[in-house]
Amino acid sequence: MSLRQRRILIGVTGGIAAYKICELVRRLRDLDAEVRVVMTEGATHFVTPTTFQALSGQPVRVSLWDEQGEAAMGHIELAKWAERVLIAPASADTIARLAHGHADDLLSTVVLATAAPVYVAPAMNQQMWAHPAVQANIGILRVRGVGILGPADGDQACGDIGSGRMLEPHDLRDLLVASFGDQVLRGRRVVVSAGPTYEDIDPVRFIGNRSSGRMGFAVAAAARDAGADVTLVAGPVSLPTPPGVSRVDVRSARQMHDAVLAACHGSDIYIGAAAVGDYRPADMADHKLKKVDGSPLRLELTENPDIIAALAALPAHPFLVGFAAETRELTSYAQDKLRRKGLDMIAANEVGPGKGFEVAENALHLYWQGGDLTLPTRAKTELARQLIGHIAERFLSGHGPNP
Numbered sequence: 078m079s080l081r082q083r084r085i086l087i088g089v090t091g092g093i094a095a096y097k098i099c100e101l102v103r104r105l106r107d108l109d110a111e112v113r114v115v116m117t118e119g120a121t122h123f124v125t126p127t128t129f130q131a132l133s134g135q136p137v138r139v140s141l142w143d144e145q146g147e148a149a150m151g152h153i154e155l156a157k158w159a160e161r162v163l164i165a166p167a168s169a170d171t172i173a174r175l176a177h178g179h180a181d182d183l184l185s186t187v188v189l190a191t192a193a194p195v196y197v198a199p200a201m202n203q204q205m206w207a208h209p210a211v212q213a214n215i216g217i218l219r220v221r222g223v224g225i226l227g228p229a230d231g232d233q234a235c236g237d238i239g240s241g242r243m244l245e246p247h248d249l250r251d252l253l254v255a256s257f258g259d260q261v262l263r264g265r266r267v268v269v270s271a272g273p274t275y276e277d278i279d280p281v282r283f284i285g286n287r288s289s290g291r292m293g294f295a296v297a298a299a300a301r302d303a304g305a306d307v308t309l310v311a312g313p314v315s316l317p318t319p320p321g322v323s324r325v326d327v328r329s330a331r332q333m334h335d336a337v338l339a340a341c342h343g344s345d346i347y348i349g350a351a352a353v354g355d356y357r358p359a360d361m362a363d364h365k366l367k368k369v370d371g372s373p374l375r376l377e378l379t380e381n382p383d384i385i386a387a388l389a390a391l392p393a394h395p396f397l398v399g400f401a402a403e404t405r406e407l408t409s410y411a412q413d414k415l416r417r418k419g420l421d422m423i424a425a426n427e428v429g430p431g432k433g434f435e436v437a438e439n440a441l442h443l444y445w446q447g448g449d450l451t452l453p454t455r456a457k458t459e460l461a462r463q464l465i466g467h468i469a470e471r472f473l474s475g476h477g478p479n480p
């Protein structure tokens with residue numbers, strides 16, 4: 078990982094997470110990036126400009142009206158110098174001012190004057206983050222192509238627990254590194270489903286499957302690294318959300334169906350990596366089923382909706398990529414699913430003891446109308462990166478270049 082000669086402008090705004098940006102600047106310098114820091118007036122109440130000056134090795138600017146600073150590198154030059162602008166922590170106030178195009182301090186002016194991709198890492202109290210005004214402003218920025226990184230869930234400096242924590246410095250560093258890679262899906266909206274579904278039998282028992290969600294989570298992270306705006310609809314798994322990805326948690330196939338259909342509205346690509354339960358108990362018992370000695374228990378199962386087939390049936394649907402986990406006859410089953418479900422591409426893998434589920438490595442065979450390709454065994458993270466490359470290639474060949 079190197080950021081040699083990469084020019085990153087960091088805008089620090091007024092929030093307690095500002096102290097973590099010291100570490101971020103340090104980590105970016107370790108990768109040989111050139112870093113310049115612009116602070117809002119509010120940020121200087123948390124960390125001094127001298128700290129960032131020492132860490133970045135460059136003068137730090139706060140005011141638009143700093144004659145010396147303007148003489149050295151004016152605000153327009155600074156905006157042109159930057160290859161990436163990251164605002165972290167981004168306070169609710171800064172987010173509002175960016176959404177409405179203010180230019181009354183140095184940072185907001187630089188953001189208007191730059192042609193570089195802009196990323197925002199929100200950090201605020203969970204109640205503030207959930208406020209409709211903040212969410213509306215974030216929506217405006219998102220539509221405008223600003224990358225929204227996080228926030229994460231967890232405990233907050235104010236004592237609350239919830240969504241609003243700034244991503245950790247190493248996550249922000251990794252996202253900046255990825256932003257310099259091939260951004261083949263920049264400006265595209267991708268929805269990924271991952272993990273198993275649980276179909277409840279009674280309040281304590283369920284029918285599930287052995288999907289760990291790892292492949293789908295890796296695919297979501299790889300799509301994010303390719304520049305996409307990613308929503309991950311996750312079944313019950315114990316995996317951390319990839320930073321920068323929006324996550325919706327569900328439990329049953331029907332919940333996943335509703336969440337995926339809602340998330341896919343206006344999206345470009347859907348990747349169905351979830352192992353969706355085909356059946357659910359016809360009735361969920363209100364109380365724990367009791368064992369009756371000596372007699373078998375019969376469960377009646379009813380079919381679940383096929384999520385990806387439901388998407389395929391919509392008049393305007395995203396590019397559809399399915400997964401096929403098979404224990405035998407991989408090619409014929411996968412090609413049959415491709416046709417029957419109306420998919421654009423299917424990624425097939427063999428499952429069984431030590432293969433596919435619950436392991437860190439996998440191999441995939443990709444099939445589409447008129448072609449196929451094998452991706453040999455490797456780490457799921459690497460495999461996901463390659464898969465996204467092939468999906469992007471097929472998607473873009475049918476939809477033209479990115480907006």
Ligand code: C5P
Nearest residue numbers: 349350351353382383384385399400401
């Ligand atoms: O279960 P099956 O092998 O048919 O799954 C193939 C693909 O269909 C997968 O991408 C899976 O996510 C999707 N699927 C679905 N809804 C279901 C069953 C499977 O979207 N009810």
